[in-house]
Structures are given as C-alpha cells and as structure tokens.
Amino acid sequence: MGRWEPGARERLVLAAVDLFTEQGYDATTVAQIAERAGVTKSTFFRHFPDKRELLVAGQESLSRLLAEGIAEASETASPLEAVAAGLVKASTMMGPMNRELGPRLKAAVAASAELQERDALKSVSLAAAMTTALVARGVPDTTAALAGELGVLAFKRGYATWSDSGDDDLAPHALKALDELRAASLSLG
Known part of the structure; x- marks a missing residue:
C-alpha cells in the first residue's frame, strides 16, 4: 500500500492494536507499526507523536x-x-x-x-x-x-x-x- 493512499491513520491504529496484542506493547516499535500499516515512519509521526497516542486516537x-x-x-x-x-x-x-x-x-x-x-x-x-x-x-x-x-x-x-x-x-x-x-x-x- 502506498503512503499516499487514504486511511493511513486508521491503518496505523489497526496495525498497532494487532501488534500490541501479538507481541506486547513494549516489544512493538514504531517502525513495525508503520510497516504493518503500509506507510513510512514519517507518515506515522505526522499522525501520532508516539506509539502510546495510538490508544487515544x-x-x-x-x-x-x-x-x-x-x-x-x-x-x-x-x-x-x-x-x-x-x-x-x-x-x-x-x-x-x-x-x-x-x-x-x-x-x-x-x-x-x-x-x-x-x-x-x-x-x-x-x-x-x-x-x-x-x-x-x-x-x-x-x-x-x-x-x-x-x-x-x-x-x-x-x-x-x-x-x-x-x-x-x-x-x-x-x-x-x-x-x-x-x-x-x-x-x-
């Protein structure tokens, strides 16, 4: 999925929740979340200041x-x-x-x-x-x-x-x- 495709914020939330569930919050990195969502790390940081903020999207x-x-x-x-x-x-x-x-x-x-x-x-x-x-x-x-x-x-x-x-x-x-x-x-x- 290209980083310009719509729905990046929602994909990031879904990817993060899946990864938090699969491997735990502490073991999950921003890079892994971005990769699972099909976006770049910079796209992640345009939507969220850190991975903790995904919880309160x-x-x-x-x-x-x-x-x-x-x-x-x-x-x-x-x-x-x-x-x-x-x-x-x-x-x-x-x-x-x-x-x-x-x-x-x-x-x-x-x-x-x-x-x-x-x-x-x-x-x-x-x-x-x-x-x-x-x-x-x-x-x-x-x-x-x-x-x-x-x-x-x-x-x-x-x-x-x-x-x-x-x-x-x-x-x-x-x-x-x-x-x-x-x-x-x-x-x-």
Whole structure:
C-alpha cells in the first residue's frame, strides 16, 4: 500500500492494536507499526507523536461530541438526561472498526501498565469534557462531576457490551449502562 493512499491513520491504529496484542506493547516499535500499516515512519509521526497516542486516537472528537450532545440537550433535561444526549451523539462516531477493535484493545491495555495509565488519562479527559459541558448548563460543580464520571463509566460499559455484540449502534448499550448505573446509585442509600 502506498503512503499516499487514504486511511493511513486508521491503518496505523489497526496495525498497532494487532501488534500490541501479538507481541506486547513494549516489544512493538514504531517502525513495525508503520510497516504493518503500509506507510513510512514519517507518515506515522505526522499522525501520532508516539506509539502510546495510538490508544487515544479520536479522543478529541469523542470529547467534543459528548460535550455537544450535552449542550444540545433539552433545557429541562436533568444532568443524567443531558449525559445521555451526549452518549447518543458520541455513539455516532463509533462504527464497525471500533466494535471490532474493542476486545483486542482491551487485551492490549490489560497487558501494559503504560497503556493502562494512558487509558486512565483518557477517562479523566472524557469526564472533564462532560463536567465542563454540564457546568456550562448551570449544573453545580459536584453534581456535574458525578454525572460526568457516571457518563464515562456508562460509555465504557456500553462499549464493552457493544463490542461483544453484532449490533451496529452503540447508543442503546451506553444508555442501558447509564440506566443501570443510575439504579445502582439509588441503592447506595
């Protein structure tokens, strides 16, 4: 595949996840990822500053969509209803490639402390985006932070069940997870 062919970013992500799963994160080099993706190392570095950043490809778009969905929710929406609107909007960026990558990415993250750290930072960033969007709607800080954290947990749980399913749409899985978390929080007393 020539380096000028479209889809280099996606091919790099797929190649990296495959290599991380096959031989481990630490044993995988940028050169190997680029070669597997059919691009040059310089093309790799045009898309990512280092191999660790492959894990969070699309994070900025995901954060933006979550925040936009929250901002676009009905004025009368509760904080969790606004989070649900954010989850629905963010689900629109998830396609078959994301669903296919889910189990492989989970295995790669589980096998690497460095990737676990990066995944945790990604969660913090997504929660911050939702919290900021909720505060902009007038939700008190503590309530917004809790709703943002529940939104991240719902997204992760929904993504996990969706990636194991044959469904096309992530949204119902994320919304079901949010409903389960809402019910569980009520049982805390």
